[in-house]
Amino acid sequence: MDASYKLSERKYLDPVSRSVLYGFTGKVSKSTGLIFEATLPGAAVGSICRLEIAPNIKPVLAEVIGFKGNSVLLMPLEEVHGINSQSRVTLISKQASMRISEELLGRVLDGAGNPMDRKPMPTDGVEMPLYSPPVNPLEREPIKDSLDLGVRALNGLITCGSGQRMGIMAGSGVGKSVLLGMIARYTKADVNVIALVGERGREVREFLERDLGPEGLARSVVIVATSDRSPPSAAAKH
Secondary structure: OOHHHHHHHHHHHHHHHHOOOOOOEEEEEEEEOOEEEEEOOOOOOOOEEEEEOOOOOOOEEEEEEEEEOOEEEEEEOOOOOOOOOOOEEEEEEOOOEEEEOHHHOOEEEEOOOOEOOOOOOOOOOEEEEOOOOOOOHHHOOOOOOEEOOOOHHHHHHOOEEOOOOOOOOOOOOOOHHHHHHHHHHHOOOOOEEEEEEOOOHHHHHHHHHHHHHHHHHOOEEEEEEOOOOOHHHHOOOO
16 A cells, blocks of 8 residues: 555545544533533543634634543633633534645644634645654654754754754844744755744734745744733644
C-alpha cells in the first residue's frame, strides 16, 4: 500500500472515527470562574462541545476537562459573556482536532483555528488530533545535520541542528520580532508555523507586513492570540 493511498484513506476514515454518531445535548448547571458544569451524556475528557447562548448570538466552544459527580466540567475556548443556566450544551466532537492542508500556507488564524484574514477556510485536507501520543525516544532520529537559518551570525556562532529547539530571550524592543521574521524568511525550511501569543494587537500587523513580509508569509501559517483575548481562547489551538 503506497503512501498516497494511505493519506487518501485517512482523509475519509479519520472524520468517521472522530465523529459523534448521536447529537447528545445537555444544559449548563453551574459556573465557577472560567469552569462550567453541565449535564452531558456521552462526553469524555477532551471532547469538544458547543454552548448555545441565544439564537442570534454565536455559540461558544468548550472542552471537557473533567467530571464532578454526574456533571462534566467545561473550559470555554472563547469569551463567555452571555452563558447562563439555561444555555444548551451539545457534544460535537470526541476530541480536539484541526484540518491540515497545504492551503493553510500564507494564512493567519486565531487561537481557535478560525481565519483572521477574511478568507474562507480550506475545505480539503486531513483531520488531525491536537493531542498526539509522544514519540518513543528510541525512535527519534539523532540531531546530526545543521539547519541553515539564513542569518550568518546565528549560523556561525549559535549553529542550530535540524530538529533542535532554540529559544530567543531578550527585553522589549531589542529586535526579537525582527530576528524571528528574518529566520522565517530565510531558513531552509518548507513550512513555518508561527504562533504570536500575548502580542499587542498593534504589533501583529507590523510583524506580518514589516518583519515577515510577503516572502515569509507565503510559506508560513501564522496563529495569532493577542493579549486582549482571554487565556483559554488564546490557548485554544496551541
